Each structure stands twice: as structure tokens, then as C-alpha cells.
Amino acid sequence: MWRPRICQAVEAHGQAGDLARATGNSHTEASTWNNLGRARFKQGRFEEAVVAHTRAWEMFRSTGDRHRAATTRNNLGRALRETGRPREALAAHASARAVFEEVGDPERLATTWNDSGLALAALGRYDEAVAAHLRAVRAYADLDDRHRQAVAANDLGSTLLSAGRRAEAVAAHRQALRLYKGLADHYGEEETRELLTAAGQVTGATGGGQPVAGRPGDAVIRDASGEAGSP
Structure with a gap:
């Protein structure tokens, strides 16, 4: 259903642009x-x-x-x-x-940090990418924006996995899963479970389970959400 809506949106934006140009409304x-x-x-x-x-x-x-x-x-x-x-x-x-x-503008600032993390990860600069994602997760927590916090936590987990930090990646995705469950966002839950599977983590119906190794990831996420010290 969403594909036809996007096509309709493209058409509408084109018509709106034509009207704006015709009236000289640059903004x-x-x-x-x-x-x-x-x-x-x-x-x-x-x-x-x-x-x-x-x-x-x-x-x-x-x-x-x-x-x-x-x-x-x-x-x-x-x-x-x-x-x-x-x-x-x-x-x-x-x-x-x-x-x-x-x-x-703290909300958009947080967004730029998370997007920077994705770009840094694409460049293979994983330590910098993790730091950027952590700033985004923390900022969204401060803003009480749990949905974007979950998105940033999943992006953090994916970057940690690319960096070979599997246990920390699992912890990040587990935080995202808890947030999505609290929001009753079933799509977000399902997407996060797929990420957990990719990270080598099998979860039950409640989203539980243990990291594949050690506990360092839990400390990283606590730091990011402000529940324990700061990096």
C-alpha cells in the first residue's frame, strides 16, 4: 500500500513545485x-x-x-x-x-549525530561511529523521544556488529527491543528481532536472552541512556 502513496506524493510535490515556481515563491x-x-x-x-x-x-x-x-x-x-x-x-x-x-535545536542535532555515525561506519571509522551513535541515543533519551532512541540504538548495534563487538551489538539491539515493546511498535519489534538474529542472538517472545559473550555492551547502553556514568 505504501508504494502507491509514495507515487502519489511524488506527483503532488511536482504539482506544488510547479505552482510555487509560477507564483515566484522560492521558499x-x-x-x-x-x-x-x-x-x-x-x-x-x-x-x-x-x-x-x-x-x-x-x-x-x-x-x-x-x-x-x-x-x-x-x-x-x-x-x-x-x-x-x-x-x-x-x-x-x-x-x-x-x-x-x-x-x-536538540532534536535535529541528535539526528545529525546518528546520521554521522552511519556515514562514519560506511568509511570504516567504527570507533568514531560508535561515539556518534551513543551521543544520539543519549540525546533522544534526554528528549524522551523513545522511538528515535530505539532507531539510534539499532543503528548503534549494527555499527558495533560491523566493528566485531558482538556482545555490545546485542545489548544495543536489546535496548531497542525494550523501547519498541514499550511503544507497542510491532514493526519495530520485528525489525529488531531480525537484527538480533543477525548478531547471533536468539530471543524469546518477551525479547529476553543473554548476550553471546560477556556483558560490556550493557555498560555501553547504560552510559548512552544516562543510567550510569558517561563515556
């Missing part, structure tokens, strides 16, 4: 380019997403809207990462993060 046109980029990203058409987000970023900059430009630049970074350009993605996330730090 609205920039918004439609950004929305089109997000829709193309969901379709897996990442090169087209890069084109759309780049256009949106340039237009927001021309209007002087630094905040929306930064949001779009971060979206551009995600698309760049998916097209195999993690260095450019990392630069985009860093640029956006600087603006969010300056204007005091």
Missing part, C-alpha cells in the same frame, strides 16, 4: 524540492534524491533560511551515503550539525 518551491527528495529516497531512487535535496538546499540558502537549509543538507547527506559517497555525506551532516548547535 515554497524549496520545500517541495526537499519533500520530493524525501519521497525519492523512500523509493530507493537515491541519485534523484540527491538532485532534489541539492536543489532544495541551494534555494533555502538563497532565501536566507539557514535552519531549513541545514535540515535539507542533512537529508542530502543521507542520500549521498546511499549513493556510495560517505565522505560527502559526513561533510553534509557536520555542516547541518553546526547550524543546529548554533540555533539550539
Whole structure:
């Protein structure tokens, strides 16, 4: 069902962009380019997403809207990462993060940290990637945004697994599973169980189970959620 809706969204964004151009509303046109980029990203058409987000970023900059430009630049970074350009993605996330730090937007700041972690992991810079994901998990916990905290915890787990830190990866995914269960997000639960399976962890109906080795991962996650010291 979601594919037809995305196709409809693409068509609607195109029509909105045409109207904005016809009326000379550059800010609205920039918004439609950004929305089109997000829709193309969901379709897996990442090169087209890069084109759309780049256009949106340039237009927001021309209007002087630094905040929306930064949001779009971060979206551009995600698309760049998916097209195999993690260095450019990392630069985009860093640029956006600087603006969010300056204007005091903690939610989007947390998002740039998590996206930076994904770009760093794509570059094989796993220690830096883990640190970035941990900052995102902690920030979302402080914001009481449990859904995004779960997403960041799963991204952390995937990065830890890529780094060969299997026990810590399992602990991260277990935290995400607890969060999703608390939110009654069954899709998130199922996705997390698949990640746990990939990490070599078998869970029961309650999401329990033990890490495959040791307990260091639990300490990492406690630190990230603010329940024990800080890294």
C-alpha cells in the first residue's frame, strides 16, 4: 500500500513545485524540492534524491533560511551515503550539525549525530561511529523521544556488529527491543528481532536472552541512556 502513496506524493510535490515556481515563491518551491527528495529516497531512487535535496538546499540558502537549509543538507547527506559517497555525506551532516548547535535545536542535532555515525561506519571509522551513535541515543533519551532512541540504538548495534563487538551489538539491539515493546511498535519489534538474529542472538517472545559473550555492551547502553556514568 505504501508504494502507491509514495507515487502519489511524488506527483503532488511536482504539482506544488510547479505552482510555487509560477507564483515566484522560492521558499515554497524549496520545500517541495526537499519533500520530493524525501519521497525519492523512500523509493530507493537515491541519485534523484540527491538532485532534489541539492536543489532544495541551494534555494533555502538563497532565501536566507539557514535552519531549513541545514535540515535539507542533512537529508542530502543521507542520500549521498546511499549513493556510495560517505565522505560527502559526513561533510553534509557536520555542516547541518553546526547550524543546529548554533540555533539550539536538540532534536535535529541528535539526528545529525546518528546520521554521522552511519556515514562514519560506511568509511570504516567504527570507533568514531560508535561515539556518534551513543551521543544520539543519549540525546533522544534526554528528549524522551523513545522511538528515535530505539532507531539510534539499532543503528548503534549494527555499527558495533560491523566493528566485531558482538556482545555490545546485542545489548544495543536489546535496548531497542525494550523501547519498541514499550511503544507497542510491532514493526519495530520485528525489525529488531531480525537484527538480533543477525548478531547471533536468539530471543524469546518477551525479547529476553543473554548476550553471546560477556556483558560490556550493557555498560555501553547504560552510559548512552544516562543510567550510569558517561563515556
